[in-house]
Amino acid sequence: MTDRRTPALRASGLAKSFGHVQALRQGELTVHAGEVVALVGDNGAGKSTLISCVSGALLPDAGEVSVDGRPMPLGSIRAAMEHGIATVYQGLAMAPDLSVAENLFLSCELRRPGLLGRLGLLDKKAMRERAWQLMDGLGITTLQDVTLPVGDLSGGQRQVVAVARAVSRAGRLVIMDEPTAALGARQSQMVIETIKATRDRGLGVVLISHDLPRVLEVADRIVIMRLGRVVADLAASGLKIGQIVALMLGERDNDREEGLPA
Amino acid sequence: MTTLRIPARSRLGGLARSTPAYITVALVALVVIFSLISPEWRFLDATNLQAIGRNSAGLVLLAVGLTFVLGAGHIDLSVGATLVLSSVVAGTVAVRLAGEPSASGTFPNAGLAIVIAALAAVVVGGVAGLINGVLVTRLKVNSFVVTLGTMGVATGAAQVLTNGANVAGIPPAVQTSFGLNTVAGIPLPLVLAVVVSLLAGVVLTQTSAGRHALAIGSSADGAMRAGVNVQRSTIVVFVIAGLMAGLAGFLDISRFGTTAISGHSTTMLQALSAVIIGGTSLFGGRASVPGSVIATFIPTVLLAGFVMVGVSSFYQNIAIGVVLIIAVWLDQMRGK
Numbered sequence: 001m002t003d004r005r006t007p008a009l010r011a012s013g014l015a016k017s018f019g020h021v022q023a024l025r026q027g028e029l030t031v032h033a034g035e036v037v038a039l040v041g042d043n044g045a046g047k048s049t050l051i052s053c054v055s056g057a058l059l060p061d062a063g064e065v066s067v068d069g070r071p072m073p074l075g076s077i078r079a080a081m082e083h084g085i086a087t088v089y090q091g092l093a094m095a096p097d098l099s100v101a102e103n104l105f106l107s108c109e110l111r112r113p114g115l116l117g118r119l120g121l122l123d124k125k126a127m128r129e130r131a132w133q134l135m136d137g138l139g140i141t142t143l144q145d146v147t148l149p150v151g152d153l154s155g156g157q158r159q160v161v162a163v164a165r166a167v168s169r170a171g172r173l174v175i176m177d178e179p180t181a182a183l184g185a186r187q188s189q190m191v192i193e194t195i196k197a198t199r200d201r202g203l204g205v206v207l208i209s210h211d212l213p214r215v216l217e218v219a220d221r222i223v224i225m226r227l228g229r230v231v232a233d234l235a236a237s238g239l240k241i242g243q244i245v246a247l248m249l250g251e252r253d254n255d256r257e258e259g260l261p262a
Numbered sequence: 263m264t265t266l267r268i269p270a271r272s273r274l275g276g277l278a279r280s281t282p283a284y285i286t287v288a289l290v291a292l293v294v295i296f297s298l299i300s301p302e303w304r305f306l307d308a309t310n311l312q313a314i315g316r317n318s319a320g321l322v323l324l325a326v327g328l329t330f331v332l333g334a335g336h337i338d339l340s341v342g343a344t345l346v347l348s349s350v351v352a353g354t355v356a357v358r359l360a361g362e363p364s365a366s367g368t369f370p371n372a373g374l375a376i377v378i379a380a381l382a383a384v385v386v387g388g389v390a391g392l393i394n395g396v397l398v399t400r401l402k403v404n405s406f407v408v409t410l411g412t413m414g415v416a417t418g419a420a421q422v423l424t425n426g427a428n429v430a431g432i433p434p435a436v437q438t439s440f441g442l443n444t445v446a447g448i449p450l451p452l453v454l455a456v457v458v459s460l461l462a463g464v465v466l467t468q469t470s471a472g473r474h475a476l477a478i479g480s481s482a483d484g485a486m487r488a489g490v491n492v493q494r495s496t497i498v499v500f501v502i503a504g505l506m507a508g509l510a511g512f513l514d515i516s517r518f519g520t521t522a523i524s525g526h527s528t529t530m531l532q533a534l535s536a537v538i539i540g541g542t543s544l545f546g547g548r549a550s551v552p553g554s555v556i557a558t559f560i561p562t563v564l565l566a567g568f569v570m571v572g573v574s575s576f577y578q579n580i581a582i583g584v585v586l587i588i589a590v591w592l593d594q595m596r597g598k
C-alpha cells in the first residue's frame with residue numbers, strides 16, 4: 001500500500017551515536033497528514049533517539065528530515081516548532097517552578113492586545129483561561145488550579161499538561177513519547193481520544209508506546225524498531241500483537257547476527 | 263466547587279511568594295528597635311533616613327540585577343567589580359569632558375560631561391554583562407567560575423586605568439545636582455533606583471523575557487524543549503545584571519564625587535544576601551524583585567543603626583552573614 005501524497009513528515013537515514021553507543025543506525029519515518037503512526041520497539045531500541053532527531057532536541061550524525069516536502073534544519077527545537085512539530089518528551093520537559101498555565105504557553109506566550117502587548121506585556125488572564133479550556137478538553141477534573149506549579153502535580157497530571165501543550169501548539173505533527181506511561185485507565189483513554197481528535201484535525205501523529213493493544217486500537221501504521229534500526233513499517237489493520245512482538249525482539253535467527261550494541 | 267487540596271510543597275511555595283511581606287515586617291521591626299534605642303529618636307531624623315536611602319540606592323540596583331541572574335539558576339560574582347570599573351570609566355570620562363574649571367571652581371561642560379559619564383557607566387556595565395553571558399553560554403563554563411574570573415579582570419582593569427588611585431577632579435555638580443539632591447525629601451539616586459526596580463519587576467513578571475529566565479532557572483532542559491532560546495535568555499539576564507552594576511557605578515561617583523575603588527569588597531556579598539533573603543531561590547526558578555529591593559535595606563539599616571547606638575559597624579557583617587545562612591536554609595526547605 002503506497003501513498004503518493006507528499007508526506008507531512010519524512011525522515012530518512014537518521015543516525016546518532018553517543019560515544020561508543022550507536023543509539024540510532026537507520027531511522028526512517030514517514031507520516032502523512034491525518035495519520036497515526038505508532039513507533040514500537042524494545043527498551044533501548046532507539047525510539048526516543050529517533051524522535052528527538054525529528055523534534056530538534058538532538059542533532060543527528062546523518063540523515064535528513066523534511067516537512068511537507070521542504071527540508072527542515074536539524075538540531076533546532078525552534079526550527080522544528082516553526083515547521084509545526086510539537087513533542088511530548090519521555091522526560092516531559094516542564095519547568096517545575098512555573099505554573100500549569102505558564103508551562104502550557106512557555107515560549108509561545110500570549111501578549112496583551114494593543115500597545116501594552118507591543119511593549120511585551122503578557123496577557124496572563126487569557127493564558128489562564130485558555131489553559132483551563134485545554135485541561136478541560138483532556139478531561140482533567142482533579143486539577144483545581146492552573147496557577148499551581150507543575151512541580152506540585154502528580155506524575156499523571158504532569159503528563160496530561162505535556163500532552164495538552166503539544167496538541168495545542170502543533171501545526172503539522174504531534175510526537176508523543178510514551179504519553180500514557182503514568183496514566184490511569186480513564187486518563188489513558190482520554191489521551192487516545194485526543195490523539196484521534198488531533199488526527200481528525202488533519203495533523204500527523206507519532207505515538208510511542210509499549211501498550212500494544214492500545215497502539216493497535218488507534219494507529220494506522222506500525223513502525224517497528226530494533227537495535228537502532230527501523231525493521232518494519234506495516235499497516236496496522238489485521239496485524240496481531242504476536243507478530244509485532246516477534247519483529248520487536250527479532251526472533252528469526254538470522255537477525256541475531258547483527259549483535260548487540262557495545 | 264470541591265475544596266482545595268494544597269500539596270505541602272505549594273504551601274511552602276506560597277510562603278516564598280509572600281516573602282516581601284515578612285521581609286517588610288523584619289525591616290519595620292529593625293527601624294522601630296533602632297528608633298527606640300537611639301538617643302532622642304535620632305534614628306528617624308530626616309538626615310539619617312536620607313543617608314540610608316542614598317547608601318541603599320546602588321545596592322538596590324545590584325540586587326535587582328542579581329535577582330534575574332539567580333532566578334535563571336546562575337550567579338554573578340562580578341557585579342561589585344563591574345560597579346567599580348564602571349565608576350572609574352565614568353569618572354575618567356567626566357574629568358576629560360568637563361573642561362578646565364574656572365577660578366570659582368565651575369566646569370564649563372559639567373552638565374554634558376555628567377550625562378555622558380552616566381551613559382559610559384551603563385555601557386561598560388552592559389558590555390561586562392554581555393561578556394559574562396557569552397562566556398557562560400558559549401564556553402559552557404559554570405557561571406560561578408566565569409564571573410569569579412571576570413570579577414578579577416574588572417577589578418584589575420579598574421586599577422590599571424587609574425594606577426590604583428581614585429579618580430579626582432570630577433565636577434562637583436554630579437553631587438550637588440544629582441547625588442546629594444532630593445525630591446520631596448527623598449534622595450534622587452534612590453528615586454532613580456526605585457523607578458528602575460519597578461520597571462525590572464514588570465519585566466520579570468509580565469514579559470516573556472522574565473518568564474523565560476525563571477523557566478531556565480527551573481529546568482534549562484525543560485525550557486529548551488519547550489522552545490525557549492536558552493542561550494539568548496541566559497545572556498539577557500547577565501546583561502541586565504551588568505547594566506544595573508553600571509548604573510550603580512555612576513551612582514557611586516554621584517554620591518562621593520570621586521570613585522571608591524577599594525570600598526566595595528563586600529558590596530557583591532551584601533547584594534547577593536539581600537536577593538536570597540528577599541525570597542529569590544539560589545537554585546533558580548523563583549525570584550522576587552520587590553523582595554530583593556526591600557531586603558536591600560536590611561544591611562544598610564543595620565549599619566546605620568549600629569553606628570547610631572554605638573555598636574561597631576563590624577557587627578554588620580556578622581549579622582548579615584548569619585541572616586544569609588538562615589535565608590539559604592529556608593530556601594532549601596522550600597524544596598528542590
Ligand SMILES: Nc1ncnc2c1ncn2[C@@H]1O[C@H](COP(=O)(O)OP(=O)(O)OP(=O)(O)O)[C@@H](O)[C@H]1O
Nearest residue numbers: 018021022023041042043044045046047048049050
Ligand atoms: N544521552 C544519551 N547518552 C548516552 N546514551 C544514550 C543517550 N540517550 C540514549 N542513549 C542510548 O541509546 C540507546 C537508545 O535509547 P533510546 O532512549 O532511544 O531508547 P528507547 O527506544 O526510547 O527506549 P525506551 O523504550 O526504554 O524509552 C540506549 O542504549 C541508550 O542507552
Ligand SMILES: [Mg+2]
Nearest residue numbers: 047048090177
Ligand atoms: Mg524512550
